[in-house]
Amino acid sequence: MPHGDCGGPSTSTRTSCCRRRGGGGGALAEPAALAALLHSGGYGYDMRKIILDKTGGKVDVDVGGLYRSLRRLEEEGAVVSRWCDEQVGPRRREYELTQQGAELAEQWLDVLRDRQRLDELLVDLLESGLHQLDENTEVPEKEG
Numbered sequence: 041m042p043h044g045d046c047g048g049p050s051t052s053t054r055t056s057c058c059r060r061r062g063g064g065g066g067a068l069a070e071p072a073a074l075a076a077l078l079h080s081g082g083y084g085y086d087m088r089k090i091i092l093d094k095t096g097g098k099v100d101v102d103v104g105g106l107y108r109s110l111r112r113l114e115e116e117g118a119v120v121s122r123w124c125d126e127q128v129g130p131r132r133r134e135y136e137l138t139q140q141g142a143e144l145a146e147q148w149l150d151v152l153r154d155r156q157r158l159d160e161l162l163v164d165l166l167e168s169g170l171h172q173l174d175e176n177t178e179v180p181e182k183e184g
Contacts, residue, residue, distance in 0.1 A: 069105035071148040077137040078145060110135055118144045
């Protein structure tokens, strides 16, 4: 998603979700992390599994990007974490959403819905253009 104001041209301040809307696969890491935390707090790898399960495997967030997003969210107060000692294996960090994180999730929902509407408009525009092209294009006959 391109950088910009979530609230449109009349909004003078950018909300938190706008600052990180870059391109590439990492663009979904933050809203995916928030969604996983809304369903269940937990460990980063477990959150990735929740994201995969809840999306039928269609959203596969890079684990590194997920952890970077979680650290950023924690620095901003949207997430809290604590170290948990496991009976077997290394200590793991468990994450939990704060009220500020829930508000950020609402902002992301608005942004993603806006994006969805724009995507639908572009799909319609491309489809109508291709349909028009098909109607106006004569297929050259093969010589021979």
